[in-house]
Amino acid sequence: MLWKAVRAKKLHLPRILVRLQSSSTAEFQELHPLLLKRAEKYAEELKALEKWMAKGEGTFDVERQKKFSRLCAVVDSFHRYSREIELLKDLQDMMKDDPSLRDEAQQEMAEIRPQLEKTSSSLLGQLLPPHPFADRPCILEIRPGVGGIEAMIFAQDLLGMYINYAHNKRWKYHIISQSANESGSGIVDAILSIDEPGSYDKLRFEAGVHRVQRIPATETKGRTHTSTAAVVVLPQMAEDNEKEAESYERTFKPDEIRIDVMRARGKGGQHVNTTDSAVRLTHYPSGIVINMQNERSQHKNKAKAFAILRARLAEIEQKAKEEKARAARKGQVSTTDRSDKVRTYNFPQNRITDHRCGFNLHDMEGIMAGERLDDVIDAMQIYDSDTRAKELLVEVQGTA
Amino acid sequence: MVRIKPSVLKKACQINPLLPLLLPECRTIEAAQQELRWIQNEVSDKKRVRQCCMLRARHYPLQYLLGSQPFGPLDVTCQPGVLIPRWETEEWTVSLAEKLPRDMAFDIMDLCTGTGCIPLLLKQMCPKCSVFAVDRSPLAYKLATRNSNTLQVPLKIIKKDILERSSEIVPRTVDLITCNPPYIPRTTFARETARSVKLFEPKLALLGNKEFYANLVDCWMSRTDAFVYEVGDLSQCYYVLNRVTGDVDLSRKWRIGFRHDSCGRPRIVYGFRASGSRLNWASILVKFGDMKH
Ligand SMILES: C[S@@+](CC[C@H](N)C(=O)[O-])C[C@H]1O[C@@H](n2cnc3c(N)ncnc32)[C@H](O)[C@@H]1O
Numbered sequence: 001m002l003w004k005a006v007r008a009k010k011l012h013l014p015r016i017l018v019r020l021q022s023s024s025t026a027e028f029q030e031l032h033p034l035l036l037k038r039a040e041k042y043a044e045e046l047k048a049l050e051k052w053m054a055k056g057e058g059t060f061d062v063e064r065q066k067k068f069s070r071l072c073a074v075v076d077s078f079h080r081y082s083r084e085i086e087l088l089k090d091l092q093d094m095m096k097d098d099p100s101l102r103d104e105a106q107q108e109m110a111e112i113r114p115q116l117e118k119t120s121s122s123l124l125g126q127l128l129p130p131h132p133f134a135d136r137p138c139i140l141e142i143r144p145g146v147g148g149i150e151a152m153i154f155a156q157d158l159l160g161m162y163i164n165y166a167h168n169k170r171w172k173y174h175i176i177s178q179s180a181n182e183s184g185s186g187i188v189d190a191i192l193s194i195d196e197p198g199s200y201d202k203l204r205f206e207a208g209v210h211r212v213q214r215i216p217a218t219e220t221k222g223r224t225h226t227s228t229a230a231v232v233v234l235p236q237m238a239e240d241n242e243k244e245a246e247s248y249e250r251t252f253k254p255d256e257i258r259i260d261v262m263r264a265r266g267k268g269g270q271h272v273n274t275t276d277s278a279v280r281l282t283h284y285p286s287g288i289v290i291n292m293q294n295e296r297s298q299h300k301n302k303a304k305a306f307a308i309l310r311a312r313l314a315e316i317e318q319k320a321k322e323e324k325a326r327a328a329r330k331g332q333v334s335t336t337d338r339s340d341k342v343r344t345y346n347f348p349q350n351r352i353t354d355h356r357c358g359f360n361l362h363d364m365e366g367i368m369a370g371e372r373l374d375d376v377i378d379a380m381q382i383y384d385s386d387t388r389a390k391e392l393l394v395e396v397q398g399t400a
Numbered sequence: 401m402v403r404i405k406p407s408v409l410k411k412a413c414q415i416n417p418l419l420p421l422l423l424p425e426c427r428t429i430e431a432a433q434q435e436l437r438w439i440q441n442e443v444s445d446k447k448r449v450r451q452c453c454m455l456r457a458r459h460y461p462l463q464y465l466l467g468s469q470p471f472g473p474l475d476v477t478c479q480p481g482v483l484i485p486r487w488e489t490e491e492w493t494v495s496l497a498e499k500l501p502r503d504m505a506f507d508i509m510d511l512c513t514g515t516g517c518i519p520l521l522l523k524q525m526c527p528k529c530s531v532f533a534v535d536r537s538p539l540a541y542k543l544a545t546r547n548s549n550t551l552q553v554p555l556k557i558i559k560k561d562i563l564e565r566s567s568e569i570v571p572r573t574v575d576l577i578t579c580n581p582p583y584i585p586r587t588t589f590a591r592e593t594a595r596s597v598k599l600f601e602p603k604l605a606l607l608g609n610k611e612f613y614a615n616l617v618d619c620w621m622s623r624t625d626a627f628v629y630e631v632g633d634l635s636q637c638y639y640v641l642n643r644v645t646g647d648v649d650l651s652r653k654w655r656i657g658f659r660h661d662s663c664g665r666p667r668i669v670y671g672f673r674a675s676g677s678r679l680n681w682a683s684i685l686v687k688f689g690d691m692k693h
Contacts, residue, residue: 184415269661270583271632298487299473299494
């Protein structure tokens with residue numbers, strides 16, 4: 001390696017040169033010392049845990065296992081980050097010390113730079129407190145917005161995209177409910193359950209209004225239309241099975257919820273044998289109403305309705321907490337309005353733009369096949385970590 | 401029956417040529433699409449799907465085609481010749497099962513058991529109980545036995561006529577009797593019963609009126625501490641209530657309540673001994689319905 005060989009040499013440069021050199025290579029934004037202090041604390045915590053494990057006295061339960069692997073991951077990233085930063089600094093020093101090596105050093109810096117940026121953002125992501133529902137599976141609700149049938153078709157395309165995404169990752173998923181547009185193309189709504197733990201953390205950035213620009217198949221004059229579909233992402237709080245639903249149902253007071261079933265005319269009972277399994281669940285305190293009819297079993301429809309109610313209430317509660325925290329540091333960080341469009345899919349230009357992080361991707365086929373969705377999600381994750389890091393620093397500095 | 405508009409038929413046909421076949425039973429395109437999905441989910445062969453739809457156009461019951469009906473957490477096998485379990489029955493049975501004490505051993509007897517759906521669910525939820533099931537129909541007896549075996553929920557199944565031969569049925573006494581007797585009176589059968597039911601479900605399971613409620617008061621109340629009987633209308637509830645309040649002894653010993661289904665129709669008449677029973681039925685059945693006596 002270059003830097004080791006030349007390290008011993010020390011030459012003195014005129015001051016002005018030093019300044020110029022360093023400014024041309026100092027664009028890299030190091031992580032804030034307060035954040036690094038956190039990392040050091042994790043490293044200490046890991047040491048202590050390792051010591052405890054080595055003694056082999058207590059029980060290494062699931063919780064501890066989880067904690068152990070999380071700490072290992074953070075500390076590994078931290079070490080990698082420290083190594084790479086040190087390397088960068090050495091190269092910088094080297095340039096100061098020996099102008100004759102400047103070109104070589106700069107070349108090597110350019111090489112390690114992308115890696116360092118990656119390490120840095122993943123460490124940042126790990127240092128931030130995880131989202132409270134990060135390890136949950138998730139539920140996606142997709143509905144057409146403006147744009148009539150074209151919006152319904154786009155909603156179906158999005159549903160397909162998420163199914164493909166789960167499929168590529170070999171994640172289990174199932175459609176909780178889906179209603180097709182009566183005229184045959186597109187969907188009126190769909191609820192997709194992605195059963196993989198942790199899928200919520202990946203897909204939560206999908207929430208919001210998605211916009212499509214393309215020439216609909218039905219358009220005769222070749223005009224580009226703009227339509228939208230809305231995606232809601234909920235943390236799955238329990239499986240949508242009957243047992244969970246029953247115990248969850250019992251946590252409500254009788255006057256908080258109401259369950260309605262389809263009202264057939266006539267006398268019911270032995271007089272008719274139609275499958276009336278549709279269920280409507282109303283939760284009065286929140287005003288949430290959930291219709292569920294996909295299953296032949298009323299019992300299952302009810303269980304699914306309760307699973308969705310549970311997810312929605314958890315999300316509402318979480319959003320309220322976030323709002324409260326945000327209000328406490330009002331105006332210090334930018335926030336995105338949930339009703340804003342989050343992403344545009346421009347078919348004529350083969351371009352996907354995420355409006356929150358400004359990320360562009362030119363591969364419509366890849367994204368709709370679910371193969372390139374991770375590109376956008378990764379960009380959003382970095383953007384989200386940065387935003388949250390800013391919030392965290394404001395908070396930490398505020399209390400210090 | 402209201403005719404389906406030609407415009408709706410045309411629209412359905414455009415979406416899927418099988419849908420018009422399902423419209424007579426399903427009425428709306430949405431419901432027909434739903435049903436087609438169910439059929440396709442459970443029947444893999446395309447030709448068979450088509451056959452099923454054609455039979456549905458003739459009002460053949462979906463449950464006989466698919467061979468099952470969900471009943472609470474159970475999937476109960478259905479066969480022609482035996483009544484298809486209804487959602488109203490499922491509803492009260494689930495609600496009753498949730499109220500019964502789980503950790504106690506007691507005896508339950510289900511009369512007119514059909515597929516065995518009611519006792520299967522009760523036994524599943526209260527595994528410590530001994531559960532008996534009675535039906536006079538050989539087909540019902542066979543199907544209930546089959547369901548008990550495939551679902552691995554043990555029942556003691558008895559083939560006997562409960563009106564004519566109640567005295568031969570053992571055990572002599574139980575803690576709870578449940579029953580969904582045939583309750584459609586002959587006089588209203590033609591008018592008030594859906595075509596699919598009239599054409600394809602067994603009359604033995606449907607036609608009946610006060611005789612089964614009279615039989616309850618005359619033969620079974622003395623042999624149990626509590627009963628839950630499904631009804632088709634309020635007059636059957638009142639028949640039981642009036643028989644009890646009209647008898648000094650019964651009136652003193654028994655409490656009677658009615659319960660509606662979630663469509664608001666009278667669906668259950670139930671009763672329990674006010675005292676002297678093995679289980680405390682007054683507290684088990686609290687809020688099961690409205691007490692009338
Ligand atoms: C309305 S069905 C109820 C079936 C089942 N319990 C359910 O809820 O789906 C009535 C049943 O009672 C049976 N049944 C009719 N008359 C009977 C009698 N006199 N003794 C015993 N069973 C009888 C019929 O065979 C039929 O299975």
